[in-house]
Amino acid sequence: MASDAAHQTMPPAQQLGDDDVVELIELLYFAYRDFTSDPDALLAEFGFGRAHHRVVHFVGRNTGISVAELLDVLKITKQSLARVLRELVERGFVEQRTGDADRRKRLLHLTDEGRKLHQRLMAPQMARVREAIAHAGADSGPVMQQLLYGLVNAQDRDQVERIVTS
Amino acid sequence: MASDAAHQTMPPAQQLGDDDVVELIELLYFAYRDFTSDPDALLAEFGFGRAHHRVVHFVGRNTGISVAELLDVLKITKQSLARVLRELVERGFVEQRTGDADRRKRLLHLTDEGRKLHQRLMAPQMARVREAIAHAGADSGPVMQQLLYGLVNAQDRDQVERIVTS
DNA sequence: CAAAATATGTCAATATAGCTGACATAAACT
DNA sequence: AGTTTATGTCAGCTATATTGACATATTTTG
Numbered sequence: 341m342a343s344d345a346a347h348q349t350m351p352p353a354q355q356l357g358d359d360d361v362v363e364l365i366e367l368l369y370f371a372y373r374d375f376t377s378d379p380d381a382l383l384a385e386f387g388f389g390r391a392h393h394r395v396v397h398f399v400g401r402n403t404g405i406s407v408a409e410l411l412d413v414l415k416i417t418k419q420s421l422a423r424v425l426r427e428l429v430e431r432g433f434v435e436q437r438t439g440d441a442d443r444r445k446r447l448l449h450l451t452d453e454g455r456k457l458h459q460r461l462m463a464p465q466m467a468r469v470r471e472a473i474a475h476a477g478a479d480s481g482p483v484m485q486q487l488l489y490g491l492v493n494a495q496d497r498d499q500v501e502r503i504v505t506s
Numbered sequence: 507m508a509s510d511a512a513h514q515t516m517p518p519a520q521q522l523g524d525d526d527v528v529e530l531i532e533l534l535y536f537a538y539r540d541f542t543s544d545p546d547a548l549l550a551e552f553g554f555g556r557a558h559h560r561v562v563h564f565v566g567r568n569t570g571i572s573v574a575e576l577l578d579v580l581k582i583t584k585q586s587l588a589r590v591l592r593e594l595v596e597r598g599f600v601e602q603r604t605g606d607a608d609r610r611k612r613l614l615h616l617t618d619e620g621r622k623l624h625q626r627l628m629a630p631q632m633a634r635v636r637e638a639i640a641h642a643g644a645d646s647g648p649v650m651q652q653l654l655y656g657l658v659n660a661q662d663r664d665q666v667e668r669i670v671t672s
Numbered sequence: 673c674a675a676a677a678t679a680t681g682t683c684a685a686t687a688t689a690g691c692t693g694a695c696a697t698a699a700a701c702t
Numbered sequence: 703a704g705t706t707t708a709t710g711t712c713a714g715c716t717a718t719a720t721t722g723a724c725a726t727a728t729t730t731t732g
Binding site: 556557582586589590608609611620 | 716717718719720721722727728730
């Protein structure tokens, strides 16, 4: 991509050794493991799993999202989504409303209960991210943002940006 | 261009808004998803999964590790490890050597083939981490390290540090 | 030395979260 | 009217994890 042509704009500066990079790879594994542990514990109380979490989250963040759009964000099959979505609807966390303009569409919304669950799932992760940023220096937020974008597949960055910037 | 995807700049640090933190949470999800995609594809060629990856990785990084130690690092049950380990041994990627001092122990080593696989699994992740660091500024490596430590459960940080600093 | 603890392995049953393929229905578009 | 789109559903498969029970070899301890 054209973005990689800019290698000469930044001087190589301080080169990271292989050992440092491997340490970062392992840290990413442990960090992600713990990052997901709080929601996992809460979800278990409801008999839910990570799949439910992702649906609650992205429906919560994109009120009125269609099933197809949700599948595109989650990159899973509709058969995989079906079970999870049915459980969330049956238990009153998610609501399906027939589309107004296009009545084939089932637009997804969180119920009040769903919003409450969403908040409870996010709270510990927000605290954890804030703690990490405090740990790395108060100005490390934008660096974290850049780092994470850089880890995303280059060809997906634009889509991801559209998704995450509400 | 793609490299400009993240240029919706955040307020000059110190106080991150909730929206910024939520964005980081979502980015962490997408970043980790893509971070694991290259190894996943390679593993699939061998009929292996992430479980095999983790075993190859931690055995490769801790030559002579015992089964119990490996279980402690991975935090899975021995029954879960058994199948994966058996497959890796049968197909010649991992070797079990009876402990010298304690002959109950099975000390785990990578074979030459195992080391080759380990390198092939790490290569794309190392490239991705280096790219992310370049994307976030050449001096962002140490910040990334601090951020990731900060995401780990506080009570586990010492153990994680022991594991990742070879 | 006998007994207990440890390190590992194995069998069986279960859960979850994903997958592919095939087919069905309603609504919209051409 | 016929085709495409959006969604749902049935059936069967895989991978990865779990718990519980039990087996074996070896080391440690009383």
